[in-house]
Amino acid sequence: MDYRVLKENDLFILTDKDGNIPNKDRTEKGLYYQDTRFLSMYQLELEGIDLILLSSRSEQNYLGTVRLTNAETRSGNEIVLWRESLGVHRKRFIYNGVFYEKITFENYNNFPLTVRPKLRFGADYNHMFAVRGYLEGRRGVLQAPAVTNDGLILGYEGSDGISRQTVIQVEPSPKSASEQGTLSLEVHVRPESTASVNVVICPVIANQVPERVTFEQALDALEASYGEWRQASTKAFSDSELFNKVYERSLLDMRALLTDLGEGRFPVAGIPWYAVPFGRDSLIAAIQLLSVNPDIAKGTLKTLAKYQGREVNAWRDEQPGKILHELRFGEPANNHDIPHTPYYGTIDATPLFLVLAAEYYRWTGDIELMRELLSHLKAGISWINQYGDRDQDGFVEYCQESGKGIANQGWKDSADSIVHKNGELARAPIALAEVQGYVYDAKTKLADVMNDLEEHELAAQLRQEAAALKQAFAERFWLEEEQFVTVALDGDKNKVESVTSNPGHCLWSCLLTKEQEEKVVKRLLAPDMFSGYGIRTMSTTSTRYNPMSYHDGSIWPHDNSLIMLGMKQLGYAREAMEVVEALLEAASHFEYHRLPELFCGYDREEEPYPVDYPVACSPQAWAAGTVFVMLQTMLGIQPDVPRGLVRFSPSLPPSINRLKVTDISVGQGTLDVLLLKDEEGEVTVKMLKNETGLQVMI
Known part of the structure; x- marks a missing residue:
């Protein structure tokens, strides 16, 4: 991994191993808040001294440490500073919307040192999609860096009418600051002693300044929160x-x-x-967490219920009752240059939402949350039966409507992931095997929940629909030649013959017949599917197989x-x-x-x-x-x-x-x-x- 990353809530920083955000045109590194890059450059330099990386760690996740030392420094033929006699220790973390860093200079010489650090800052306020080359939307106006008594303020007036700032504070105060974004310091380090510089960086949107505390107070609070997480988890x-x-x-x-x-x-x-709400990913991760910390499922369900689809909106691939795919923030979202406000182009998030609700109930018995979510659960069921099954053939299928949406809307969402045996890409609407499994699982398990909520008629309906789906799936999705389940039915209701891992999810959903499940299990562990390190997404015998593909x-x-x-x-x-x-x-x-x-x-x-x-x-x-x-x-x-x-x-x-x-x-x-x-x-x-x-x- 050639980068280092720290995240807390919705602020994260991505740097090189030296701890810097290099000043490069095409770098994806930066300090990001709500999908906007609030720092596109952050570099530590020492005047007259070249630094060498010793170690770079973010093993604890919330705390990053970088150790550097000096190369030999000469003045003519005279050695001014022996190599490796100065240590530089960068210790950083994020807490309550603020980035903190302590830079400690360690003098291993028997004489005092004066080091002159330069901290270079820049902010382009590009959206994440623009950074990655996906978007060229409307742009606002960058402000010249403003010099303050203890640092800088970088600014941007967005085309969405919202001001964004990066407030940088340094202690001790800089000796000088330039309007190009450079802070120059002078640090005196006694013999065989240390001296430190504290850097605090606050992303600010619409003048909402996060509360700042001391480095030690913030670190103590952050470590305590991780301790609480461990204590509350299995x-x-x-x-x-x-x-x-x-x-x-x-x-x-x-x-x-x-x-x-x-x-x-x-x-x-x-x-x-x-690092944003993602329907499918957040739901599956919450399902995985049930045996470790089921409370996360509650937050996931309530968050996704809040953004559940309310209308038919082709731009966002939205329909009533549908669970979001992805929620983005920032300037292009506010300007509606992208449909991710939220974007709903996912076929599996809605049934997975229902599965998570039913599984959470099994783990906790939290009937009150089920009552609170009842209208959302019903809306999800209605979406499956109406909008999910657009041709009323009993299977849920997807078809992209948004001009800036996703073509393949299952978890394998790359353009070439659903492919016929002859190498042709499958044509939408596409009914994925695993999605039918999620639907079956949701209806089967929700029937019990609905009975407990006195919704007996709906419970009976769900059981009937689940039984019909299982029978139809066994007949329509079986590949006799491969003795396996097809990955999908295409827009012409033809089987997509490639052998993939997707049907393995149907084991989890209990959708397969006993005879089918035995054959699927056997094939998944056969050499063409099982590498020895795990089950491949596609068989080595399939036309498009590529071990390096997504x-x-x-x-x-x-x-x-x-x-x-x-x-x-x-x-x-x-x-x-x-x-x-x-x-x-x-x-x-x-x-x-x-x-x-x-x-x-x-x-x-x-x-x-x-x-x-x-x-x-x-x-x-x-x-x-x-x-x-x-x-x-x-x-x-x-x-x-x-x-x-x-x-x-x-x-x-x-x-x-x-x-x-x-x-x-x-x-x-x-x-x-x-x-x-x-x-x-x-x-x-x-x-x-x-x-x-x-x-x-x-």
Whole structure:
């Protein structure tokens, strides 16, 4: 990973490994707030001294550290400063909408040093889409930097009538400041001692200035919030150091990805490019988090319900009851140059919203939230049956309407992801296999919720519709030649014959017949689909297979997580553990033991390590959530709080023999359990604590 990133709520900074935002025309690095780049340059230089990078870490996610030292400095033939006798330590974080950095100069000489740092700043106020080359919209006017007693104010008057500023404060106060955005300082460092410079950077929109506290106060508060996150979440510890590291990394990553827009915390999709509400990604990540912190599901449901579609609007691919795909902010959103206000071009977010609601109810028994969301749940069901199934053939399909929308509107949303055996791209409207599974799952599980809400007629309707869908799917989506499920039906109702991972999600949804599920499980673990590091998105035998592609042969951890969960709940425990083991092995090769958004699909026998995908988000929410699904799969936990039950069906992969899991939040209490594997490989569950009042069934 050639960058370093820090995020807290809706502010994040993306720098190079030196901690700088370089002054380059095409750099994507910057300080971003609400989709706008409030710093496009931030560079530390020392007058007369060249700096060398020693280390650069953001392992804790909320705290970044960079260590640099000096190259040898000469004046003619005389050595003025021995190499590596000056240390520069940059320590930074974000708290409450403010970026804080302490730059400490460490003098290892026996004489005093005067260092003259220069801090160079610039802000272009480009929107994220413009930075990435997706958009050329209307622009406002950049303001010349204004010099203050302790720093600078950079400014921009937007074409949307909103002023934006970057307020920069430095302590001790600069010796001088230029209207080109450079602050010059003079720092005296005693022999074998240290001296520091504090930098505080505040993005300001419409004169709403965030509250500033001291560096130490902000760091203490930030560390306390991470401690609270750990305390409120499930703890897992095994005899596998690798699993423990992956779990801890994912817990930190998911905390960093949480954002609150006023309805409770929910996960954004990923850093750096998708740090915004994302219907499908946020919903799947919240589903993955149910075994670790179900409260995040509540914030996710309430946030997405707030933005649920209300009208037919082709520009935004919106219809009543539809759940958003993506919500963007900033100048082009305010000017309606982009449809992401929100944009609704996703076929799967609405059924996944319903699935999350039903699953959250099973984990918590929170009937009050179900009552609060009832109108939203009904609207989602209506959208599926009316707008989702536009030709009333019983299947939900998508078709792009917005001129600036997305053509493929499932999770594989690249232009070449849905392709026929002969290499031709499928023509819309397209009915994806996994989407039919989400719809089936939603209707099946919501029937129980509706009964508990005294909506008995609707519950009966949902069960009937689910049964009809299962029968029709078995008949229309089966590929006899491949003995597998087709990825989709195209606009002419022809099967899209490529063999892909999409039908694996139907295992999780329990949509397949027993005969079909056995064949799908077997094929997913066959050499053409299983690389040894995970299940590929497309078979090596398919026409468009490419291990370096985004969706046609790569490996996505979240894709594997839903497949393994489906395998386990249908009784294919050995196969599920094989996928768990492969993903853990893959994670061991990535920085910080962090599973990325995706990686290339090369075979493990061909490459002794998983090959990076060049522009994968890292951290990314549903990649981070994969290890939580591993935990859920190993526990085989299936709560049904409204019925007073919680079931366990334990299994462990070959690399784990002992797994202790504590503070599993179910209903109104928590559970502690211990999984042990004996010499014969049998796994047992020992109940260490049950404060839920629920009946436990093994």
